[in-house]
Amino acid sequence: MPILVAGATGTVGGSLVRQLVEAGHEVRALTRNPESEAAAALPAGVEVVKGSFLEPQSLVPALRDVERMHLVSIEGSAENWAEMLELAKKAGVRRLTHLGHNDESKDDDHPLEAWHRQVHRAIEGSGLEWTHLFPGEFMANTWQWAESIKGKGEVRSPFGDWNSALVHEADIAAVAMVALLEDGHAGKTYQPTGPEPVRRRDAVRMIGEALGTEIRFVELTPDQARREWADVYPPDIIEWFLEMGTDYEGVGWVSPDVVEVTGRPGRTFAQWTREHAGDFR
Numbered sequence: 001m002p003i004l005v006a007g008a009t010g011t012v013g014g015s016l017v018r019q020l021v022e023a024g025h026e027v028r029a030l031t032r033n034p035e036s037e038a039a040a041a042l043p044a045g046v047e048v049v050k051g052s053f054l055e056p057q058s059l060v061p062a063l064r065d066v067e068r069m070h071l072v073s074i075e076g077s078a079e080n081w082a083e084m085l086e087l088a089k090k091a092g093v094r095r096l097t098h099l100g101h102n103d104e105s106k107d108d109d110h111p112l113e114a115w116h117r118q119v120h121r122a123i124e125g126s127g128l129e130w131t132h133l134f135p136g137e138f139m140a141n142t143w144q145w146a147e148s149i150k151g152k153g154e155v156r157s158p159f160g161d162w163n164s165a166l167v168h169e170a171d172i173a174a175v176a177m178v179a180l181l182e183d184g185h186a187g188k189t190y191q192p193t194g195p196e197p198v199r200r201r202d203a204v205r206m207i208g209e210a211l212g213t214e215i216r217f218v219e220l221t222p223d224q225a226r227r228e229w230a231d232v233y234p235p236d237i238i239e240w241f242l243e244m245g246t247d248y249e250g251v252g253w254v255s256p257d258v259v260e261v262t263g264r265p266g267r268t269f270a271q272w273t274r275e276h277a278g279d280f281r
C-alpha cells in the first residue's frame with residue numbers, strides 16, 4: 001500500500017519522500033501541480049497525484065488504497081480539514097503524521113494561531129491515529145538569505161542574538177517516518193529541534209565558513225525590518241515574526257524528540273550549511 005505524502009514538493013515532505021523511497025516503501029506524492037519542476041524532481045518510482053487541500057474532494061484519487069499519510073498545515077485550508085479527514089477515513093486511512101505549528105502561544109485571537117488550532121482540533125477529533133510534529137525553526141529558513149548573500153555578501157535581519165535550535169528538514173522527516181511506520185506514536189506531539197542553539201549572527205557566519213568567505217551580518221531595528229520586508233511578506237506575518245523575535249524566552253530550548261524517536265542525534269547547522277552551500281553561491 002502506498003504511503004501518501006502531502007507537501008512532497010516542499011522542504012520536509014521532500015525529505016520524507018526520499019527517506020521512505022530509500023527504505024524501500026511505495027510512496028504517493030500529493031501536489032497541486034504534477035507538471036511542476038519540483039514534482040518532476042521527485043525520486044523515480046514515486047507516484048505523483050494531483051490534489052489540493054483547498055478542494056477536499058480533489059484528494060479522493062490520492063487517498064485510494066492509503067492506510068498511512070503525512071499531511072502538512074497549509075494556510076487557508078483550516079476549514080477543510082474536518083472534511084479531508086472524513087474522506088481519508090472513508091478511504092481506509094488509519095494513521096497520519098501532521099506537520100504544523102505549535103499553537104500553545106498565549107494569543108487566542110491571533111488569526112495564525114487560531115487557524116493552526118482549528119486544524120489541530122480537527123485532527124485530534126478525527127478518530128485516526130495521529131501524531132503532530134511541531135518543529136522548531138527550520139535550518140532551511142536561512143534560504144531566505146540566499147539572494148542577499150549571493151548579491152551583496154550580507155544578511156540584513158533583526159535580532160542577531162536570537163538563539164534558536166534550528167532543525168534540519170531531514171530530522172523532522174525522520175521523526176515523521178518513524179511515527180508513520182512504527183507503533184506507539186499515536187496521540188503524541190513531537191517538537192523536533194536541532195541539537196544545539198545557533199544565534200542568528202552565528203548562522204550567517206557558519207554559512208560563510210561553508211562558502212569559504214566572510215558574510216556581513218547587518219542588524220536591523222524592528223522598524224527597519226518592517227520597511228525592508230514590506231514587499232516580501234504580508235503585514236500580519238511581519239508582525240508575527242517581530243513578535244516572536246522580541247520574546248527570547250525559551251527559544252534556545254533543545255528538544256529530546258529527534259534522539260528519542262529516531263535513536264540518532266540531530267544534524268547540526270554546520271552539516272546543513274555544507275550540504276546546501278551551493279544554494280548560497
Ligand SMILES: NC(=O)c1ccc[n+]([C@@H]2O[C@H](COP(=O)([O-])OP(=O)(O)OC[C@H]3O[C@@H](n4cnc5c(N)ncnc54)[C@H](OP(=O)(O)O)[C@@H]3O)[C@@H](O)[C@H]2O)c1
Pocket residue numbers: 006007008009010011012013030031032033036038051052053054072073074077099100101102134135136137138141
Ligand atoms: N519554517 C519553519 O521554521 C517552521 C517551523 C515550525 C513549523 N513549520 C510548519 O511547516 C510547514 C511547512 O513545511 P515545509 O517548509 O516543508 O513546506 P514548504 O517547503 O513551504 O512546502 C509547502 C508544500 O505544501 C504544498 N501545498 C501548498 N498548498 C497546498 C494545497 N492547497 N494543497 C496541498 N498541498 C499544498 C506544496 O505542494 P505543491 O506546491 O506541489 O502543491 C508544498 O509541497 C507549515 O505547516 C509550517 O507551519 C515551519
